[in-house]
Amino acid sequence: MDNSQYVKWFRHSSPYINAHRGKTFVLMLEGDAIADNNFAHIVQDIALLNSLGVRLVIVHGARPQIDQALNVLNIKSQFNGDLRITDQAALNAVRAAIGIVKSDIEARLSIGLPNTPMHGARIRVVSGNFVTAKPKGVINGIDFQHTGEVRRIDRRAIGQQLDQGNIVLLSSCGYSPSGEMFNLAAEDVATQTAISLSAEKLILMGKDEGLPSNKAEEEVISQITTDELSQLMSRLKGEHKIHAQSCLTAVKAGIKRAHLLSHKVDGALLQELFTHEGAGTLITAGDYEQLRQASIEDVGGILELLIPLEEQGILVRRSREVLETEISRFKLIERDGIIIACAALYPYSTELAELACVAVSEEYRSGNRGDRLLNALSEQAKTENMKKIFVLTTRTAHWFMERGFSEADISALPQERQSLYNFQRNSKIFIKELI
Numbered sequence: 557m558d559n560s561q562y563v564k565w566f567r568h569s570s571p572y573i574n575a576h577r578g579k580t581f582v583l584m585l586e587g588d589a590i591a592d593n594n595f596a597h598i599v600q601d602i603a604l605l606n607s608l609g610v611r612l613v614i615v616h617g618a619r620p621q622i623d624q625a626l627n628v629l630n631i632k633s634q635f636n637g638d639l640r641i642t643d644q645a646a647l648n649a650v651r652a653a654i655g656i657v658k659s660d661i662e663a664r665l666s667i668g669l670p671n672t673p674m675h676g677a678r679i680r681v682v683s684g685n686f687v688t689a690k691p692k693g694v695i696n697g698i699d700f701q702h703t704g705e706v707r708r709i710d711r712r713a714i715g716q717q718l719d720q721g722n723i724v725l726l727s728s729c730g731y732s733p734s735g736e737m738f739n740l741a742a743e744d745v746a747t748q749t750a751i752s753l754s755a756e757k758l759i760l761m762g763k764d765e766g767l768p769s770n771k772a773e774e775e776v777i778s779q780i781t782t783d784e785l786s787q788l789m790s791r792l793k794g795e796h797k798i799h800a801q802s803c804l805t806a807v808k809a810g811i812k813r814a815h816l817l818s819h820k821v822d823g824a825l826l827q828e829l830f831t832h833e834g835a836g837t838l839i840t841a842g843d844y845e846q847l848r849q850a851s852i853e854d855v856g857g858i859l860e861l862l863i864p865l866e867e868q869g870i871l872v873r874r875s876r877e878v879l880e881t882e883i884s885r886f887k888l889i890e891r892d893g894i895i896i897a898c899a900a901l902y903p904y905s906t907e908l909a910e911l912a913c914v915a916v917s918e919e920y921r922s923g924n925r926g927d928r929l930l931n932a933l934s935e936q937a938k939t940e941n942m943k944k945i946f947v948l949t950t951r952t953a954h955w956f957m958e959r960g961f962s963e964a965d966i967s968a969l970p971q972e973r974q975s976l977y978n979f980q981r982n983s984k985i986f987i988k989e990l991i
């Protein structure tokens with residue numbers, strides 16, 4: 557990558573950096589992920605997220621490590637479907653395996669050697685008795701013994717750790733108020749933690765790169781709604797089914813976004829979180845995009861969108877201060893927490909309003925977003941009894957002409973706007989009657 561590409565890439569990721577700062581993500585890693593060669597890279601990406609201000613809860617599984625410990629102890633584990641029946645002997649193996657995996661993750665997050673991406677990262681990882689468990693009980697006559705379910709998550713205690721910038725590490729186990737330990741599914745811990753913390757995202761890292769598409773097994777579905785996923789469930793198997801079910805539960809309980817990623821792909825986490833294309837499957841409740849009124853918190857995101865267009869001379873420069881005072885005039889389209897389009901309406905007289913700052917992020921053009929904003933602002937103008945809207949443009953004349961605007965003379969502008977007209981810029985004026 558040459559320097560200019562690097563600068564471009566960095567600028568493109570900055571809206572995501574701003575959107576993720578201060579947000580809570582719950583990230584689940586299967587026991588297989590910890591044993592994978594790519595795990596060192598995942599740890600570095602976790603460190604990067606922490607340094608960018610993401611509030612991170614990591615939930616780890618330990619299934620292969622438990623199998624290994626049982627093997628060493630020469631114990632044969634009983635399963636019912638995918639679920640292990642954890643008797644007292646198996647519980648000892650669970651305890652040993654979870655202890656080893658937990659300390660391995662803590663050790664890796666402590667690396668601060670020079671010449672590594674972790675140099676100077678100084679990450680604090682905290683774990684504790686944050687998960688209260690209850691026994692799964694006897695189902696169809698089978699006693700699952702020490703196999704349990706999440707009963708409660710200590711949201712306050714976890715929140716306090718996250719407030720201090722610490723990473724919280726949870727294992728796939730929990731304790732009952734009577735002091736017994738229970739073996740839990742990591743997916744259950746991750747899902748219930750995300751719900752309890754009202755996390756922004758639940759991210760499950762498994763063996764595969766998201767869910768396979770209907771068309772070809774090797775093709776991955778990049779985005780899917782919960783309704784679409786529910787219809788797909790019957791054809792999913794194994795890990796896909798278990799992870800998809802967790803995402804459905806989480807999103808239906810109010811988590812905005814759940815992601816399925818592969819722990820085998822180097823950089824999958826960063827690609828999913830900081831690029832438009834992503835690297836796995838994103839599961840959301842419905843429309844990923846929302847057209848809404850802008851508020852003061854959106855000023856940073858709108859500036860990110862406008863600055864490149866201002867630098868190219870397509871839009872007139874607006875300072876942060878101006879934007880802050882005029883924010884109520886803006887509508888925007890938000891997708892995945894990022895502002896991808898905006899437009900503003902400035903009324904001049906009782907009958908005439910200016911349409912300005914119409915901008916759609918480059919990656920999202922030609923998806924009718926410009927049209928959606930134009931329609932929304934035209935409707936708003938009509939409800940405010942405006943008869944006409946006008947726009948000043950240097951390079952987008954035809955886009956407006958194709959949408960019913962006609963070229964007009966400067967005398968068509970209200971007096972107040974005529975005195976602000978920049979003759980050097982020589983913008984064309986287009987006007988449209990609202991019917």
Ligand SMILES: CC(C)(COP(=O)(O)OP(=O)(O)OC[C@H]1O[C@@H](n2cnc3c(N)ncnc32)[C@H](O)[C@@H]1OP(=O)(O)O)[C@@H](O)C(=O)NCCC(=O)NCCS
Binds near residue numbers: 871914920926947949
């Ligand atoms: C103009 C703009 C807002 C349109 O947004 P969008 O969401 O891509 O628009 P839509 O999907 O509704 O329309 C896409 C159509 O507009 C066309 N279009 C885009 N820019 C155009 C331009 N400058 N002139 C003429 N047509 C243009 C596209 O080619 C596409 O046409 P097609 O479907 O026939 O291929 C977007 O291109 C943009 O942000 N441009 C830079 C900022 C700008 O010029 N703003 C206007 C300042 S007043």
